[in-house]
Amino acid sequence: MTSELHPKLLVSDADAAIDYYTKALGATLTERVADDQGVVIHAELALGSGTFALAQSVDEWGWLDPASVGGSPVLLMADLPDPAGTADRMAHLGAEIVIPVEDRPYGKRQGRVKDPFGHLWVLSGDIG
Numbered sequence: 189m190t191s192e193l194h195p196k197l198l199v200s201d202a203d204a205a206i207d208y209y210t211k212a213l214g215a216t217l218t219e220r221v222a223d224d225q226g227v228v229i230h231a232e233l234a235l236g237s238g239t240f241a242l243a244q245s246v247d248e249w250g251w252l253d254p255a256s257v258g259g260s261p262v263l264l265m266a267d268l269p270d271p272a273g274t275a276d277r278m279a280h281l282g283a284e285i286v287i288p289v290e291d292r293p294y295g296k297r298q299g300r301v302k303d304p305f306g307h308l309w310v311l312s313g314d315i316g
Contacts, residue, residue, distance in 0.1 A: 194232075195264060196241040198253045199305040202228030205242050208304060209233055212278040213266070215240075235266065254306025263300070264309050271311035275301050278309070291315050 199205040206228075209215045215233040222228050232241045245253035254260040268274050272289040279285050282304040289299030289311060298312040 194239050194241060195262070196230075196243060197264075197305070197307055198245045198251050199242055199307075200245055200253050200255060201305075202231060202242055202244040205305050206231055206233070208281055209235075209242075212281045212283070212303070213274065236268075240264075260302075260306050260308050262308065264307060265312060266309060267312050269313060271297055271299060271313040275299055275311050278303060278311075 197205070206217055206220070210217060210233070213235055215235045217231065218234050218239070219230065219232040220228060221230040227246065228242075228244045230241060230243055232239055243251060245251050245256065247256070266274075275283075275285060275289045278301050284302045285299065286302050286308065287300040289297060292298050295315060296312050297315050298310060301309045301311060303309060
């Protein structure tokens with residue numbers, strides 16, 4: 189077994205988030221688990237060679253989404269073939285462009301987007 193890190197995003201509406209991330213990022217849902225009340229306690233999505241998970245926020249469990257804690261303290265970094273196109277698609281589906289995707293002096297084409305669930309994404313690609 190190798191060591192890997194997979195973020196798990198806590199969101200206010202897990203099914204809406206699954207729909208958003210599949211449409212906006214082109215992610216593929218690979219697993220969805222709900223409890224007896226229909227609360228999504230785990231969903232896994234593939235994005236390129238990586239994966240990330242999400243779950244419905246549940247206050248009683250201490251699972252708090254960004255809106256309930258005043259914003260996200262984490263930047264999710266995604267290397268993509270078309271960061272500007274992805275940012276535009278994310279914004280069209282409800283995200284906010286925080287920093288426009290532009291060529292940066294450190295050799296990347298990069299920008300930042302806040303998704304409808306409060307998570308911050310740094311979208312990055314090669315200049316070219």
